[in-house]
Amino acid sequence: MGAPGVEAFETTPPGGNGHVGRSLRRKEDPRLITGRAHYVDDLTLPNTLYAAIVRSPEAHAKIVSIDTTVAREQPGIEAVFTAEDLGDEVAPTPMVWAPKGVDIFVPDHYPLAKGKVGYVGQAVAVVLGSDKYGVVDAAGLVEVEYDPLPVVVDPEAALEDGSPLVHDEYGTNKVFEWSLAGGDVEAAFADSDVVVEKRIVNHRTAGAAIEPRGVLADWREGKMTLWSATQIPHIVRVILSIQLGITEDKIRVVAPEVGGGFGSKLQVYGEEVLACWASRRLDRPVKWTATRSEEMLVTHHGRDQIDYVRLGAKKDGSVTAIHAKVIQDCGSYHLIEGPVIPTFTACVISGCYDFKAVQTDIVGVFTNKFTTDAIRGAGRPEATHLIELSMDALAEELGMDPLELRRKNFLKEFPNARPHGFLYDSGNYDGTLDGCLEMLDLEGFRREQAELRDRGVYRGVGFSTYVEICGLGPSRALGPDGWGMQGGYFESAQVRVHPTGSVTVYSGTSPHGQGLETAFAQIVADRLGVDPEIVDVIHGDTNTGPFGKNTYGSRSMSVGGEAIARAAEKVQDKAKRIVAHKLEAAPEDIELAEGRFQVRGSPDKGMTLAEVSGEAYIPGDLPEGMEAGLDEMCFYDPDNFVWPAGAHACVSEVDVETGRVDVVRYIAFDDCGRAINPRLIDGQIHGGIVHALGQAIYEQVVYDADGQLITGTFVDYALPSAADVPSFETGRIETPSPTNTLGVKGVGEAATIACSPAVVASVIDALKPLGVTDINMPLSPLRVWQAIQAAQGKGEGPARTEQGKEGGMS
Amino acid sequence: MARMVRVAVNVNGVERSADVEPRLLLVHFLRETLGLTGTHVGCDTSNCGACTVHLDGEAVKSCTVLTVQADGAEVKTIEGMGREGDLHPVQEAFWAEHGLQCGYCTPGMIMASADLLARNPDPTEADVREALAGNLCRCTGYHNIVKAVLAAAGEMRGASAQRTGEEVTA
Numbered sequence: 012m013g014a015p016g017v018e019a020f021e022t023t024p025p026g027g028n029g030h031v032g033r034s035l036r037r038k039e040d041p042r043l044i045t046g047r048a049h050y051v052d053d054l055t056l057p058n059t060l061y062a063a064i065v066r067s068p069e070a071h072a073k074i075v076s077i078d079t080t081v082a083r084e085q086p087g088i089e090a091v092f093t094a095e096d097l098g099d100e101v102a103p104t105p106m107v108w109a110p111k112g113v114d115i116f117v118p119d120h121y122p123l124a125k126g127k128v129g130y131v132g133q134a135v136a137v138v139l140g141s142d143k144y145g146v147v148d149a150a151g152l153v154e155v156e157y158d159p160l161p162v163v164v165d166p167e168a169a170l171e172d173g174s175p176l177v178h179d180e181y182g183t184n185k186v187f188e189w190s191l192a193g194g195d196v197e198a199a200f201a202d203s204d205v206v207v208e209k210r211i212v213n214h215r216t217a218g219a220a221i222e223p224r225g226v227l228a229d230w231r232e233g234k235m236t237l238w239s240a241t242q243i244p245h246i247v248r249v250i251l252s253i254q255l256g257i258t259e260d261k262i263r264v265v266a267p268e269v270g271g272g273f274g275s276k277l278q279v280y281g282e283e284v285l286a287c288w289a290s291r292r293l294d295r296p297v298k299w300t301a302t303r304s305e306e307m308l309v310t311h312h313g314r315d316q317i318d319y320v321r322l323g324a325k326k327d328g329s330v331t332a333i334h335a336k337v338i339q340d341c342g343s344y345h346l347i348e349g350p351v352i353p354t355f356t357a358c359v360i361s362g363c364y365d366f367k368a369v370q371t372d373i374v375g376v377f378t379n380k381f382t383t384d385a386i387r388g389a390g391r392p393e394a395t396h397l398i399e400l401s402m403d404a405l406a407e408e409l410g411m412d413p414l415e416l417r418r419k420n421f422l423k424e425f426p427n428a429r430p431h432g433f434l435y436d437s438g439n440y441d442g443t444l445d446g447c448l449e450m451l452d453l454e455g456f457r458r459e460q461a462e463l464r465d466r467g468v469y470r471g472v473g474f475s476t477y478v479e480i481c482g483l484g485p486s487r488a489l490g491p492d493g494w495g496m497q498g499g500y501f502e503s504a505q506v507r508v509h510p511t512g513s514v515t516v517y518s519g520t521s522p523h524g525q526g527l528e529t530a531f532a533q534i535v536a537d538r539l540g541v542d543p544e545i546v547d548v549i550h551g552d553t554n555t556g557p558f559g560k561n562t563y564g565s566r567s568m569s570v571g572g573e574a575i576a577r578a579a580e581k582v583q584d585k586a587k588r589i590v591a592h593k594l595e596a597a598p599e600d601i602e603l604a605e606g607r608f609q610v611r612g613s614p615d616k617g618m619t620l621a622e623v624s625g626e627a628y629i630p631g632d633l634p635e636g637m638e639a640g641l642d643e644m645c646f647y648d649p650d651n652f653v654w655p656a657g658a659h660a661c662v663s664e665v666d667v668e669t670g671r672v673d674v675v676r677y678i679a680f681d682d683c684g685r686a687i688n689p690r691l692i693d694g695q696i697h698g699g700i701v702h703a704l705g706q707a708i709y710e711q712v713v714y715d716a717d718g719q720l721i722t723g724t725f726v727d728y729a730l731p732s733a734a735d736v737p738s739f740e741t742g743r744i745e746t747p748s749p750t751n752t753l754g755v756k757g758v759g760e761a762a763t764i765a766c767s768p769a770v771v772a773s774v775i776d777a778l779k780p781l782g783v784t785d786i787n788m789p790l791s792p793l794r795v796w797q798a799i800q801a802a803q804g805k806g807e808g809p810a811r812t813e814q815g816k817e818g819g820m821s
Numbered sequence: 822m823a824r825m826v827r828v829a830v831n832v833n834g835v836e837r838s839a840d841v842e843p844r845l846l847l848v849h850f851l852r853e854t855l856g857l858t859g860t861h862v863g864c865d866t867s868n869c870g871a872c873t874v875h876l877d878g879e880a881v882k883s884c885t886v887l888t889v890q891a892d893g894a895e896v897k898t899i900e901g902m903g904r905e906g907d908l909h910p911v912q913e914a915f916w917a918e919h920g921l922q923c924g925y926c927t928p929g930m931i932m933a934s935a936d937l938l939a940r941n942p943d944p945t946e947a948d949v950r951e952a953l954a955g956n957l958c959r960c961t962g963y964h965n966i967v968k969a970v971l972a973a974a975g976e977m978r979g980a981s982a983q984r985t986g987e988e989v990t991a
Contacts, residue, residue: 043924046859046899053858270925524923697962725868
């Protein structure tokens with residue numbers, strides 16, 4: 012029996028290895044289920060000042076004056092600061108995507124607005140005081156006079172001549188244009204028998220982690236410590252260093268327990284910089300925690316693409332070319348990487364299919380809304396959505412079964428070079444679709460569907476066969492000379508065996524709910540012949556372990572886990588040399604079995620890891636020239652991305668009287684390469700489905716025409732509850748990735764990338780008898796009802812679906 | 822400073838008293854005054870349920886209760902449910918069924934689930950989903966939370982049946 016924290020659900024013997032592939036219970040959970048975890052808002056320091064931020068109620072305005080006099084006079088208020096106080100001490104947010112040969116407008120975005128505001132919620136002043144409630148009272152007494160300017164919220168309107176300008180100095184609202192193509196697209200379209208065209212709106216959503224953002228900054232003895240609810244402590248440190256002009260040796264960033272991220276905490280926010288600056292200015296700790304309304308206003312949003320798609324095919328269903336023109340609403344200012352997000356749509360524009368030519372043209376647009384940036388999937392859910400719904404439309408046009416169309420065009424040979432320069436590493440797309448259909452029983456469903464329709468019940472099924480690019484990533488491909496990201500995308504690991512044989516692993520990733528403390532321990536346990544219960548995983552603190560690149564893009568296992576595996580292999584190699592020396596055998600004859608390093612063929616001769624580490628740390632008799640200690644590091648930079656794939660099916664029922672959509676079955680059959688801990692994989696899939704199902708049916712960030720955020724709380728932003736979703740059916744095959752030694756791909760975003768087109772297609776299938784052939788998300792009752800009315804010729808169809816024109820309030 | 826009011830609240834079996842502002846929310850009394858940070862704040866509008874505690878034996882959202890309303894009452898928080906080595910069956914089931922990921926909604930989920938099982942020891946899946954509709958989770962998709970609550974229900978019914986049986990034989 013293992014100690015609490017690591018108990019197997021399966022009955023396979025623990026032994027010295029074989030932990031990988033087992034659904035071990037999480038090491039993380041005891042602190043989380045007993046209320047003993049420490050999220051940032053749980054932390055306090057002596058003499059802490061609380062911060063409350065005064066935010067703009069205007070979407071676009073000149074700041075005429077700010078009067079802080081009354082606020083400053085309130086009891087317990089220590090200071091009130093505006094941009095004037097910041098002066099030149101804080102640099103604007105550096106936006107880290109700078110591709111060669113592409114001009115991108117990057118307006119200066121400061122933690123406190125200088126002279127004008129460009130979105131509702133923009134920080135204008137900060138009030139600091141000793142009482143949590145008192146600072147909020149005082150913030151309400153800061154008087155700001157605004158001179159409103161014209162507002163634009165619709166990205167297509169923003170591109171028209173005569174539109175109000177978000178930033179006058181550029182003379183346009185166009186942020187950038189960027190294209191990626193491969194093959195002769197126009198020739199391929201000319202050679203096509205059928206071309207389908209669609210306009211798809213992929214609306215704005217929120218990450219909506221249940222833990223709001225928060226920071227605690229402590230400047231003391233010339234050093235800064237920042238505790239922040241972030242996915243990227245190491246990156247925050249680099250950027251704080253740039254923005255505050257403090258060298259990195261004097262900055263420590265800690266991501267304590269983090270209550271979900273979903274990309275929304277893959278960011279460096281103004282409040283992080285501001286809290287540090289204020290702590291240094293006042294020489295006291297400064298704490299700020301977002302309210303949910305602040306979270307909805309100024310934690311970056313995701314999606315918000317309008318996609319114009321063309322997809323060509325021959326009469327027999329062979330696809331020829333796909334072209335997507337993507338209009339990306341960037342909001343009024345950038346944070347660290349917003350503009351790059353739609354380019355990830357381009358990476359997977361070929362989907363699972365053998366397109367001979369592909370092209371993606373992206374236009375980024377300024378509007379008077381908050382920044383868009385990475386939210387779970389980040390550009391790839393948008394790709395799957397437009398590809399899969401276009402494939403369905405093509406099948407309809409050809410009179411072909413949509414699954415037959417997919418199978419006909421599936422890539423079957425791997426590795427597979429796509430026309431736009433990417434190399435899919437491995438895959439078995441027929442295998443995942445077979446698995447999905449076996450679980451679904453499509454024939455049975457069609458019979459049930461027909462019977463139900465006779466009784467006036469409208470059920471439909473929709474499919475999504477997807478591929479995603481993840482495991483960010485090869486630095487040479489992503490970095491300054493490639494994609495243009497100003498950074499490396501390796502991951503670091505350190506595996507330290509202690510003198511008595513237990514192990515501490517430092518990972519440069521920064522997990523926040525994924526269960527990687529457990530999964531990483533399984534990987535190391537197998538390589539060192541110990542139980543995972545004595546392998547502790549440390550992460551999320553820049554003062555421990557090497558510089559890392561943190562957690563996003565489904566990279567933690569395929570890059571971070573691989574780095575750990577490689578560091579553990581180095582420890583294993585050294586251990587084998589020590590054992591060989593002690594037992595007078597050749598290092599290549601030492602094998603790890605049954606939890607011991609043994610001489611091959613002589614299992615009676617061997618040493619445990621504890622015995623080896625004893626030798627390493629009491630180095631009386633080590634091999635000639637060997638250093639003491641048993642502690643190895645690895646920086647792993649992958650050669651390629653990894654390419655998970657799968658097939659999802661959604662069965663939904665539509666109440667045609669009210670337009671209400673209920674998902675009644677959902678089947679996810681995925682291939683994320685080798686499974687390290689299957690239970691954790693299923694958990695990622697379940698959560699990923701609901702994230703996208705939320706977008707498909709319930710969730711939408713809505714601004715009105717004046718740029719006011721309508722969905723500023725969970726009353727208005729409809730996060731799905733347990734009562735809104737069914738239980739899920741999951742299945743899996745494992746096609747190992749050849750990119751890394753673990754054979755893993757990544758699963759954190761998979762289901763979110765897969766799900767939304769399956770939901771939409773299921774509703775279209777359900778409403779086919781009523782003539783509905785197309786509908787945009789979110790599938791609110793009003794919108795579905797309108798689509799039915801329009802198809803029946805009873806009235807207007809859905810209004811065009813840009814932000815602000817049709818709300819998610821319905 | 823605002824007028825202060827003396828309150829006495831029994832929290833997790835211990836009498837606690839303090840002078841508080843009349844507007845102080847119960848969740849802030851628990852977190853800031855008493856240092857019981859296992860109860861979380863997620864939304865400020867009673868939608869997410871991360872702040873769920875038991876007030877005189879019933880689940881409430883402590884972000885929408887004033888501390889003065891709890892004067893003289895009994896409050897139970899996640900810290901009063903069980904500790905490692907002596908977990909409440911609902912805590913145990915959340916662990917066993919992978920009913921949590923980031924853990925932020927978890928204390929509220931556990932308190933709401935325990936409340937459900939006290940009222941309905943043998944819920945259906947639909948009962949569980951309905952009862953937890955006021956507790957939001959962004960990580961798990963609810964699948965394993967529902968499984969955990971059903972598992973805990975079975976476990977608690979079994980233990981209860983065993984206790985009854987022992988009493989009968991005694």
